[in-house]
Amino acid sequence: MADENGIRDVLTPEIEAALMEVATATLTHQLQKRGIRTTFFAGLKPLNPGKRMVGRARTLRYVAVREDVQKDYSAGMNAQRSIVNSMTPGDVLVIEARGVPDAATIGDIYATRAFHLGCRGIVTDGALRDTPAIQALGHPVYHLASHGAVLGRQHMPFSADEPVSCAGVFVVPGDIVVGDGEGAVVIPADLVEEVVRDTVEQEDRESFAAERVAAGESFVGLFPLTDARMADYEAWKAARNGG
Template sequence: MSNASLLDRFAALDSAAVSDALDQLGLPSGVGGIHPVWGPATLVGFAVTVGLEPRAEGPARAHIATTTVESADDQSVIVVDNQGRTDVSCWGGILSLGAAERGVRGVVADGVCRDVTEARELGFPVFSRGSIPATARGRLQQRSAGEPVSIAGLTVEQGDVVVADETGLVVVPRERAEEVARIATAIVARERAIADEVRAGVPLAQAMHDARLAGEKEPVR
């Protein structure tokens, strides 16, 4: 399956369905607490990772995440590990502009951002723990790029599939992505069938029982 086709399959899903599929496979099922900062949004793309750390004394470096933005493309979601810090921004307006110019799909940050208005005007999705005006300059430096990072306890590797929406964030290991997409698609179809029955008047307890939600076959009578 091509990368584009794989992302299209995940774009037809939401974080809850993908989480259920990950559960079935014994994989981490996703996290909450990281939300779109300027309006409803959904992100689906391949992770491009960057890790940050507190600024240390020494010569000035390139601004955080700039090289990561330059390496990303229109299938990318930039994933920023700022260790959950909420006292300093780890993503701002010029980074949003640079990423939008490259067609990047959005950013997910385990931290907070600033320049929310600029991101909204660009139509660039930013998911984070909130916002703050405090700049990263003099406070943060880049620790890594393209290496595994941790986002709210989830390990994210370069190229993993990221799905983020208003419910939460899920991360699918790239080597399991097709399997997860197949299971999640079946889950969505099953839940739609249940919803159709409820709308048609079937009692909720009959339509929505654990065995059926789990995809188990009805016993033969």
């Protein structure tokens, strides 16, 4: 199924609810088990660490400034303005900015517009401008740096809703982006259901192990969980679920 912008939408209420509860670290581990090693946005800081984020990726790509064509890419309803003004409920704006820390990729006015339209969060491997004002909006934002200069110092808006590389991660529009206080991770749309299933199971096992270790037991046999402790785990899980 695709949304009004033609972006694939694999989020169901059940998947979204599960993703709001699990850790990005666990999701990253599950993706690594499937051979996908680069899914966590490296080096980006959460602007509001207490906010969780789940949504489908919408993408914006900046390229380096070349002065003879800068007006062609920056004037009018450019890629940045177009993507911000086309946000829909459930979107996460992911910006490729080449890791440049000394020019803005978005400021408070455009961020306000995106969130007003239902954007769930912003991820940029560049800088924010008007950072305190964006933080005050109270939404999840992940960024490399803060800088007072406008984007034209380093960037030209080049394309929207095409695959990008952000903080070392390849992102396709429609991928699922999850954020917590540690950072943000991308889940390929085709893998969302199985990754969520196995992530919930992994976190259940880790909760059981953490509880037993906190009670004084050794982690041996508990983390990772071995067959010898599986019956104990299943009994714990049944009791917790009222079974």
